[in-house]
Amino acid sequence: MQKIKTWIDQRGLNGFIILAILLAVVFPLAMDIFRLNLVGKYLTYGFVAIGLVMCWGYGGVLSLGQGVFFGLGGYAMAMFMKLEASDPITTKIQSTPGIPDFMDWNQITALPMFWKPFQHLPLALLAVIVVPTLLAFIISFAMFKRRVGGVYFAIITQAVALIVTVLIIGQQGYTGGVNGITDLKTMLGWDTRTNSAKYILYFVTVGLLLGSIYLCHWIQKSKLGTLLLAMRDKEDRVRFSGYDVAMFKVFAFCLAAMLAGIGGAMFTLQVGFMSASFVGIVPSIEMVIFAAVGGRMSLVGAVYGTLLVNFGKTYFSESFPDLWLFLMAGLFIGVVMAFPDGLAGVYTSHVKPWFIKRMASVGKTGSKPGGTAKAAASDAAAEMTVLETPPGTTPRNVMPINTGLGGIQGQSA
């Protein structure tokens, strides 16, 4: 037991374990299937948020176009499901049976070439990952190799979001236009709309999300993560040390795009449709807000941020249909003004010190001699000394490497 505990502590996995328990045990037990399905939907945005932690928080690359990658992943999945839903028998009323209904409405008489691969699930799943990553690679390679960065890169990602939206809406015969791709029912004959399917999809989403967080955490702890941070803070210095800075940025951006694509695919599966309204500028900025509210240095925090913002959105709009937009705006402004480091920042600066102090006082008074309290107190004290190590030698911003996934623990200096 103690061994496991030290192992977890060493790797800064506390926050991760708590999140895992919350998502995999507490939520499913506490919520009915309707609410759980909503949480499942929110968590698909969580993929985008942790991607932003990696590329914005760690890599220093702010992207205002993550909706594009979310959308591409979602569309790849939707195209597969739409083709499955458009068999010649159910679509026999159309002029051309066997193609998706919106193509028929737009006088298209044969399935376009680029739709053909999506008749096969493995190819569609591959596309969910490859298409967003490839697009991200092309954009970021072209930009970073020319040393375009910072705010200019953010503007370009925003332009890409706009272009892709216009493209999708304009080519409605091939994409479903404003309506999107709707009426998705099954995946390989498995009805995704039943309650049992919703449970399964929820747990798959949770599993994938936790897996993604762990992967990102692992990257943060590796040399690569350290380099990303170093590059964010002193790009030239890393370049002069002989590293190819551009490729690190490309990597962070592609990673974020890939995660967004997976999120999009899970979204399509759970919600049953995909439309251009996720690809635009507004949803892309909203996704940055999720990460900002949660704390852009903390993987776990970003997921909490996503959940908080979306719970807020649902709750406010259900309870105050006339006022809810003002309340949401209040939430954003409030969080960003009061806690610049997001929820994770609140934890590190307020909750954790209070907790440590409390534990320490319990230990001192010896009201519970021996046993767990004392052990916990000494643990906490030990941790405190780590955190209190004068940051003289380490630049402030590099601190979070040590505490990584904690993020919740980071940023204390």
Next chain:
Amino acid sequence: MSHDQHNRTSPRRRIMQGLMVLPLIALPALSFGANPPTAQVNTTKLAVTDTEVTVGQLHSATGTMAISETGSIQAEQLAIDQINAMGGVLGRKIKVIKEDGASDWPTFAEKSKKLLINDKVAAVFGCWTSASRKAVLPIFEKENGMLYYPTFYEGLEQSKNVIYTGQEATQQILWGLDWVSKEKKAKTYFLVGSDYIWPRTSMKIARKHIEGHLAGSKVVGEEYYPLGHTNFNSLINKIKAAKPDVIFIAVVGGSNVSFYKQLKAAGVTAAKQTLLTISVTEDEVLGIGGENMQGFYASMKYFQSLDNANNKKFVEAFKAKYGAKAVIGDVTQAAYLGPWLWKATVEKAGSFDVDKIAAASKDIEFKGAPEGYVKVHENHHLWSKTRIGQAQADGQFKVVAESPELIEPNPFPKGYQ
């Protein structure tokens, strides 16, 4: 002896027993009155109690569509208030849960799930754009809900779970084209639309009708512009070059304002050019300005200026509730029909169950409709008349023609696809 005693006491006891039983008989009789018991009218666990039935209202109260959908929200609320004042539906008052679709299709999907799964509403009045309807349709079919959808739309759809209270494309278009061909001796047509499914489908139907059914007529131009497009100068030049007898328009939303202003600026006015639109109601004229639309024609099933007793009452009630300046467009009137048709259907079926309502919807009539008289077709669309209105400077339309009969809804028109 004891036998005697028993006999003596028994009449009194019987009366006592009778008196005790009386309230038990009276209680249900009082509380239900003429109302059938809830267990009988609601076998599918909908939100129906002995005194109340809950329905949902799902429109965009915020976002770009709010300006269009507000009229529908108001009209539905008015109808529900009036029904409640008359005693409700099957003796139950209607309670409304309002949800905001926020002009965002995924939000529509989320909120419709909430209304159907969580709130178990008996019916939903809502949606406006085709995109929002497409987003919620699978949910209504899966959860077996009932949607009353008010907007005129492209057709090509029919669902057990939707009642379409607006016109489908052929109802709105064919009679209007016949009229303009006959009255204006039109031979050449120029088609213009916003670039999405409704204008595209409408224009496809219009082209087939012009080329196939109107002798000697042809289409001399067909153009589409993205939603929100505001620069129509090149289009106006094309129209001037083609010299069509009729410009046939399905441009929606904010684009309308620039379109009609630029037409007027270019000297294309009603004095020289016949223009027939299927996308401008009184609501849009508010933004365009009556002086920019003056003399142009619209093909709709309803205009605020319709002269009949039902409409007078409706316009009066609407203005009393929402102010004297309120205008009522085609969709607003169609939204008003929703709660009334639902009430009539529930009462005919004697039940709130969705399956029974879906089955009973055929031939439901509403004689109090502001547009005159409507009847539900087997395909869940409405039989309705089509009218031609001519725009006036004050923003109202003058009704200049009306189809003599109710036009049959035909969402899957043969020969027009």
